[in-house]
Amino acid sequence: TWFMAASTMSQAIGEVRGGWSAMLRRFLNLALFSDASGLATAGVAITFESGEVHLLKARLGALLTDGDGFRLALQWRGAGSLKPCFRHCNVLKKDPAFGKPEGFEELDSCNFAAFRLVDQDELVTDVASIIEATRRRAEDPRSFAKGRLEQMCYITGLSVSVEGLLADARLHSHVDWAKVVYIDWVHTALQEGVLNVALTLFTQSCEEKLGIGWDRWEACLKHGWCFPDYGSKKAESLHRVFSQYRMSSDTSKDSYGKVRGNMSEMLGVYGLIRHIAETVIVDEQIALEKEAFLAACSVVDVLLDAKRGITTLRAAAQRLCDAAVHALTTLFA
Numbered sequence: 433t434w435f436m437a438a439s440t441m442s443q444a445i446g447e448v449r450g451g452w453s454a455m456l457r458r459f460l461n462l463a464l465f466s467d468a469s470g471l472a473t474a475g476v477a478i479t480f481e482s483g484e485v486h487l488l489k490a491r492l493g494a495l496l497t498d499g500d501g502f503r504l505a506l507q508w509r510g511a512g513s514l515k516p517c518f519r520h521c522n523v524l525k526k527d528p529a530f531g532k533p534e535g536f537e538e539l540d541s542c543n544f545a546a547f548r549l550v551d552q553d554e555l556v557t558d559v560a561s562i563i564e565a566t567r568r569r570a571e572d573p574r575s576f577a578k579g580r581l582e583q584m585c586y587i588t589g590l591s592v593s594v595e596g597l598l599a600d601a602r603l604h605s606h607v608d609w610a611k612v613v614y615i616d617w618v619h620t621a622l623q624e625g626v627l628n629v630a631l632t633l634f635t636q637s638c639e640e641k642l643g644i645g646w647d648r649w650e651a652c653l654k655h656g657w658c659f660p661d662y663g664s665k666k667a668e669s670l671h672r673v674f675s676q677y678r679m680s681s682d683t684s685k686d687s688y689g690k691v692r693g694n695m696s697e698m699l700g701v702y703g704l705i706r707h708i709a710e711t712v713i714v715d716e717q718i719a720l721e722k723e724a725f726l727a728a729c730s731v732v733d734v735l736l737d738a739k740r741g742i743t744t745l746r747a748a749a750q751r752l753c754d755a756a757v758h759a760l761t762t763l764f765a
Contacts, residue, residue, distance in 0.1 A: 437463070450595025452504040457597040464492060465602065472606065492607050498619040506609070507596045513589035519610045520547040521554065540764050542757040550610040558588045559598045566593070617735045621728075622698040630728030630763060631698075631705065632691045635674075637721040638713065639689070646689070650674040653704060670700045702729055724762040730755045 438459055445452050464472040475489040495505070503510050508518050517523040522536045532538055537546050562584055569576040585591045592598050598609070621627055638644040653671035672678070673693045693701060706729045709722050734755050738748035 450507075450593050453507045453593070453596035453598075456505050457595075457600050457603065460492065460597075460603060461600070464606070492612055494614050495612050496614045496616055498623075499615060502613065502615070505597060506613075507590060507592045507598065509585065509589050509591055513585070514587050515589040517547075518589065519549060519613055521550045522546070522548045540760055542760050544753065544756075552604070552608050552610065555598070555609060556604055558590060559592050562588065562590055562592050563594050563599060618695045618699075621732050621735060623693070623695045626759060626763075627698055627702055627728050627732060628691055628693070630725045630759070631702070632689065633763070634705075634709070634718070634721050634725035635691060636689050637718045641717045642713070642715055644713075646674045646676065649705075650676075652708065653701070657704070666696060667700055670697060670704065673697050673701050699732075702732055720762070720765065724759070724765070727755070727759040727762045731759050 440455065445455065448454055450457075462470070464470050466473065468474060471490040473489075475487045478486050478488055480486070495502075497505070499510055502508055502518060506518060510516055510518075511525070514525055514528060515521070515523060516525050516539055523541070524532065524536050524538050526539045528538070537543055562581075565576055565581050565584055569578065569581055590598070597603065619625060635644075635646070635649060639646075650671045653674065657667070659667040673691065678692055706726065709725060713722065731752065734743075734748055734752045737743045738745055738752075743751070
């Protein structure tokens with residue numbers, strides 16, 4: 433069943449102590465543990481045509497959103513911390529100042545088998561420590577330095593409050609948070625994901641080495657294409673991904689020329705740019721950059737095959753692992 437269980441205004445979220453994390457905590461408790469209608473307590477009675485009545489009960493199996501959704505729900509700091517992955521306890525940000533200790537992997541590592549899921553007890557301990565430190569600092573700022581609290585949040589990747597979701601003891605006893613957190617593939621691969629990075633690096637290389645700037649890409653996508661009637665309006669506007677209006681006003685190396693597009697735009701653009709890269713741009717000067725971009729495209733290919741039922745999930749999982757390793761090694765070579 434797909435339905436909108438709850439909705440709220442962002443202004444209302446800002447007025448609640450603990451924000452969306454506190455609101456989601458309340459919602460999950462009502463949905464799962466209410467004496468009258470909780471899915472984990474009262475359950476749902478299903479009557480079959482034969483007259484038999486079965487009681488179905490459910491537990492929380494998956495939380496699915498984008499990175500910003502988890503930032504709000506889990507009071508998680510994401511990329512702004514030493515540990516930018518909520519699910520894995522031994523994944524560190526790229527190039528940490530103190531180096532990479534034994535048993536830890538950096539964010540761009542392809543050694544997926546070495547990633548370790550966050551232990552629930554350790555997570556509970558981290559949450560309790562930050563809440564206690566916050567309480568002590570609120571009562572007497574001199575008893576707990578602000579810098580020390582900030583360091584704890586930076587190391588754990590959490591900025592939790594006593595009202596937040598992760599502070600709920602009853603939910604902790606029923607939900608292993610590291611196992612129910614999922615980030616959907618369209619955000620991981622498309623919007624602000626791997627494909628954005630690869631396409632940005634590829635187009636920047638084309639401009640630096642071949643003189644092919646954003647104006648050329650925009651003109652190329654704007655004319656000469658024939659799209660199916662279904663979705664043609666969206667397809668005909670894909671050239672706007674390379675519009676100068678989207679070019680960041682920040683001309684620093686990290687921001688200038690960064691490709692920005694929503695999920696739908698990136699899904700449409702990647703096929704068109706790949707066609708151009710494979711058939712038109714054959715200059716050896718950017719052979720490595722093109723290989724990295726095509727490797728990122730292969731990741732999206734596998735995901736689309738699984739989505740469309742062209743391949744089984746089991747087969748797609750192995751293909752995706754291989755494609756991701758190839759994409760990461762070429763992107764960061």
